[in-house]
Amino acid sequence: MNPTDLSTHDAFLDACIAAIGDAHVLRTPADMAGYLTDWRKRYTGQARAVLRPGTTEEVAAIVRIAGAHDVALVPQGGNTGLSGGATPDVSGTQAVLSLARLRAVRAIDPANNTITVEAGCVLADVQRAAREGNRLFPLSLAAEGSCTIGGNLATNAGGTAVLCYGTTRELCLGLEVVTPSGEIWNGLRGLRKDNTGYDLRDLFIGAEGTLGIITAAVMKLYPLPAAQMTALAAVESPHAALKLLDIAQRAAGPLLTGFELMSDFCLELVGRHFPEQRYPFSQRYPQVVLLELSDNESEQHARDLFEGLMQTAFDEGVAHDAVVAQNLTESRAFWNLREHIPLAQAEEGLNIKHDIAVPISRIGHFIDETGALIAQAAPGARMVVFGHLGDGNLHYNVQTPEGGDPRAFLKTYQSALNRIVYDNVIAHQGTISAEHGIGQLKVGDNARVKSPVELSLMRALKHALDPHGRMNPGKVIDLG
Template structure:
């Protein structure tokens, strides 16, 4: 059991520091500060020691000592998570384990279409490296300039390209994991077919560091598209957007690489708070879609396909207006608008956010029902709905009413969550589509998931981490 609930013993801290060397044992409070806050400011912890190992062997030694002494370890990547899974508690007795120095790309294999990469590699760095090798790693997130591969896998990250390529779990072929005991599971295989027993890697992907420390992974690569077209579309309703999505799937198949739904309020905020932002369409549309088509054949093929989809959508009354990006710069500007939508809410005051998923066909009905319950909790609250319609994942956020004090609105956090999540469950959806559970949703998961599921998760946790040192207080 954990033996250091009120702080880390100085002599023990010295033993941990000796493993990585004094240079990589962070002890000054000012240097530790960036490691104990998460981006939204919902969770803040304390720590007296951050370890920055430079090898798998050092991670192994740290974990072995942690198990022997009952010292809780909090693995951390780029610290971009939004549910508090990477933040220590306030006891001061938890050690933050930063994987950022494990940042080598060990191998790019364009024939096998794989890359073997360490946990601390920044996602954007990986994008550039595989692009130079003529390949694509499709995981795409707003935080890709700072998030790291280990964190992506630990949270089973999603993003804008899931509709075509899948989430982080589906992009992972193998892992290297240091267990709480210090043992190293080397499962760095490139195989697309492997039925030799339990699929161990998928216990660690999405576990948020509660079972072990992912130190490296084999990831899937894809051929680079030879053509890419991006369109911004104006529509009358979520029902029209769903009809257009169905049409784009039928006509485009795997060429449909993004389909993002954007409600009226996010665009209002974007035009007000994004520097130099211009509306892509003339006139005002209550709902808008950012759609991307990629072709492995040619730029002309991608252009013809997106024009065909939009033309049929106009004829069917699904599309009210549309513009296809005339250049790469304009396409990038469309994506900049989309990626900055979460940030624009900060300028509008307090917000209550929901990272949910429902079956794609249920999205219009979910939005209608959720809008009703939001009004019931807070009549003048402003719904800020956008997200990855192509995979059923909406960021159904709620901003404070104009004139209401932020703390007064945030006092409604629990009833608002409960109301929206009850609607999610009525559609057999998920209260966490891509952000994870962490601290934010742990209690709700335990209270609302099937009891057998919770029991099985606890059994898995106990089997892998009997000392209870792996990221305690998170997930389960």
């Protein structure tokens, strides 16, 4: 397709306007600007139009129109992704398909512990709707006030409660999807057991819109806990943190719903750029762990559990200090320390981010080995290491040396440091993307680290479901 061919251009837009209304076909640079740059401002693309359908049927109509005019579509939710998966390319030939108007909570079934929501529902609104039904929707992450459930499903987001509740994939029971041909698959079944063939649901979760467009989902709910206990514990190293994790799991079992690791440098950055976020201890420690217990019995039961497990940690020399949140305000303050780390990094300047996972048992060794390799390759580089220790997912980031030029540092070292990190991830039987997705950022790295058999299977699926390559092209997999 030639983007300068005005007859094709007009015919496509006219058909879209007829399908969803002129007000929802954005065409001016000013109207489209907020949809064309990713959250990290790493990628800025161009679009033929930004399309905002309001129903699943309108999404299907847009997909059929795009097929008739050979226009590629880039699905987008809250545009909070970190790998460029929802940003169009620079050709100006693609159209962004925003799901933001599909915001309905279609149903809550407390007896079945499910909620059915449309893809454009903001995560915080899903959590709120669940609470209003006296239930818990446990997916929680820093962008929950703006990210959407469709985007969470598209990237298989993890968040802070994976340790107990699993990733978005594990929280999903059924999907509604518009296929690349413009058909609607209604798989909105709230069943825990359905053994009737291929698991189509799991094909679309984590596929980042490359196989079809998720328009609605049935998600699991849980009883609201009677109490939540949030605490911080100071430890010497990631190895000690793993010992504390073992103690906590033995003491609390499934009541342990959060276990986050934060290095001292992470908290130093938070204090530097957000001084209102106070360091919780009277002295500095190499590592701080954030723990959360969710108890269905009582606050006292949760407090007794925590005090018992921490006494064991002190007795065994695993922990040096601990502080327990006494109220909701203090609990929120503890979580704010954790959630301000990426914000502080952004304030500090450009950095090299990695969203990796390795088996939990290997985390300490991975951090030690990779840190030494990076120090040798890029002297003075500062490591910002934090994340979901309880499920093996680390945000393993490299900050420019103190006083250095961030852009020059990235230009000189990014490729080499990515290679070091990803090679060591694979050596430790891990993954180069644990929850942020591949997007366009990691397509080349994904092709390098995956086996030929995996790549062949993924390409076969893509060709089978999207033979014309119109669903979010250039993302997740290099078709060769």
